[in-house]
Amino acid sequence: MKPFSRFRLYHWLLAIAFGAAYLTGDDAELAHVWLGYGLIALLAVRLVLAIARSRGFPALLPPAAQWKKPGNALAGKLLTVGLVLGFVSTLTIGVTMIDNRAALSEGLSTVIPATQADDDGDYDEGGGGLLKDADEVHEWLANATLTLVGLHLGWLLLYRRRQAWAMLGGSPTTPAGPAPQPPVGPAPGSRGAANGALALRVAEVRRESADAVSILFDVPAALRPRLAYRAGQFLTLAAPTADGKVWRCYSFSSAPGAPQPRVTVKRVAGGVVSNWLNSELKAGDTLEVLPPAGNFVADGCADDLLLIAAGSGITPVFSLLQDALAHGEGRVHLVYANRDAASAIFAAELERLCATHPDRLSLHHHFDAVSGYLDAAALTALLQDWTHAQAFVCGPAPFMQAAEAALANLGVDAARVHVERFGQVRAPAGAGRAATLQVTLGGQMQNVEARPGEVLLASMERAGLTPPSACRAGSCGACKCKVTAGRVKLRENQVLTDAELAEGWTLACQAEPETERVELRF
Incomplete structure (x- = not known):
């Protein structure tokens, strides 16, 4: 179960248990007592989750940053703390008012017939005036806690309507968006032609700093489904160079749903693509791009x-x-x-x-x-x-x-x-081994000699081949290929699943040979 779903389930259980316990206070004493026990168990679970910092469950106490800058968020936290204290106080008084042994005995007798109540369902421990006072305090605390529940609901409706709606409907308030998928890379044998590539018009090139620009795209309605992205993902685009098109990955700096998707590119010393985008690209130009990809995304919105x-x-x-x-x-x-x-x-x-x-x-x-x-x-x-x-x-x-x-x-x-991580992952000095690669690319087979510490992509490019590639950091999947014989090891992998790895798929930009001969196919 996802973190948000666990968070929602817990609060539904807590709300149902408290509501039922409050409503049975006068007419169903045994049920009232056992619902109280259930509330104690739920509060104990919440304490354990808070100590364990379980994902999806916010800390119970306000963080120091909220105390330094008080506001609505701090008020909400304090209401939550007040609710917890109200629950604890009400339950503590309630537990001290009854004969817990008798209540447990009769409750268990419903599932274990041999267990019998000793006092015909009378759970009061006695105590005359003291008990009467405790009963009044218990009722007052229960009513006060119910008031805090109402205040908390009001706070949610004022400041956290999306979260409240999500708690009712069970859907995270952040749209899940498309699942991260590796883009389809350039067609085998040609960096210039990309299967699945899309042509987008540049709407604006915006200067962000002395060495960075943002590129905004016009996306036709027909292409929007293929360009749908999640916050934190990247876009792979092609830039013309003397050696043909070169593909690079740049992260979206706009939020999903923006009218014009935006990527931002910082100039890198010696970077052919980043320098061309910063110096030569202009509004009205057309760029070839691959569908969004990447796993640097947030799961739901319950957490800070x-x-x-x-x-x-x-x-x-x-x-x-x-x-x-x-x-x-x-x-x-x-x-x-x-x-x-x-x-x-x-x-x-x-x-x-x-x-x-x-x-x-x-x-x-x-x-x-x-x-x-x-x-x-x-x-x-x-x-x-x-x-x-x-x-x-x-x-x-x-x-x-x-x-x-x-x-x-x-x-x-x-x-x-x-x-x-941006950029290429480098191997430790002296690592790796020499190997012979048998590469099937574009339907043609060719042998390539790999040097020690060299990734498959570098070996193939040194031999004059042009396999599909883009980010060169193990994060886009454009260079995905299948090892049919031999073994390789990956320096970095942010794309392939365990199932794909088991089937022999690898990333040419991150894979080094582990055997003297490796056969691979694009």
Whole structure:
């Protein structure tokens, strides 16, 4: 069961148990007592889930960040805490008022006939005036708790309508969108022709910073289903070069459903495609693109989000941030590192979103030129109030290593840490072995010699072959091929499933030979 579904099921059980216990308070004493026991069990389960930080179940206490900046979110948390305390107080008084042994005995007798009640269904322990006072206190606490329930429902209707509707209907408030799928790569033997590629007109090339542009596309209605994407995914596009079309992957920086999908490209020193897109591309041009892909996506919207980005790593993170604010209900905290203020992409948009969502979005800018590089120790201090959240990390490799180390230092479960890596994954020096590759590409077979530490794609390109390729980072699936003999090992894989791996599929941009001879087919 998905985290959101577990969260919803728990709250339905709690609501039903409390409502039934309240309604049976006067006329069905045994049922009332056992429903109280059920509530105690449910509260114990919630405490265990809070301690275990189970995915999908928000922390019970408000995080420190909410105390520093009080608002509607803090009010909602305090109402929740009040409800829990009301439940606990009412149940504690109720348990002390009755003969629990007799209640348990008669209740069990309904399923175990040999078990009999000792007092003909009378569970009161006695105590005269003291008991009468306890009974009045119990009733007052129950009514007070019911009042808090009403206030909490009112708060939900005012500030969390989408979440309340989702709790009733069972659907996450963020549309699930299409399942992440690897795009269809360029046709075998030709980087210039791509099976499944789409031609999109460039609506605008927007300068975001001195070394980054955003590309906005006009998408005809007929193509929108094929261009549907989830926040955090990327688009693979082709750029013309002296050697023909070269395919590269760039993350969406727009939220799903935007009228004009947008990708953002930062200029990279020596990067043929990124430099061409920054310098030569103009509105009205047409680009060949592949369908969206990628697994750097959020599952539902029940959790708070911790977003950690550096440089161009803000691109998929900004898409996640916009989508969470538009469709989610949790809080979002962004730590964004750059060389200096001038190099920060989306700075103005981020400030506008902070002003629009002061209760839900908090932002920490870090500039290396002012404060030095962010290491694991500095990040640990910055992230300590957000260990309950789902974490998404994207940026240069050293920054990501520091962020992952900081989250590990804080005890964040690795299952709640999501990373997106840009660029190629390099092999350790001296790794790998030489091998002979028998490649079937475009219906033709050719032998290729692979050098130690060289991935299949590099070996084939060195031999003059042009197999399909795009991201070269193991995240798009354009270079997917099948190993029919021999063995390979993958440096990185963000696309292939366990079933596909078992069938022999691999990624040419990430696979190194493990045997002297490897046969593969595109």
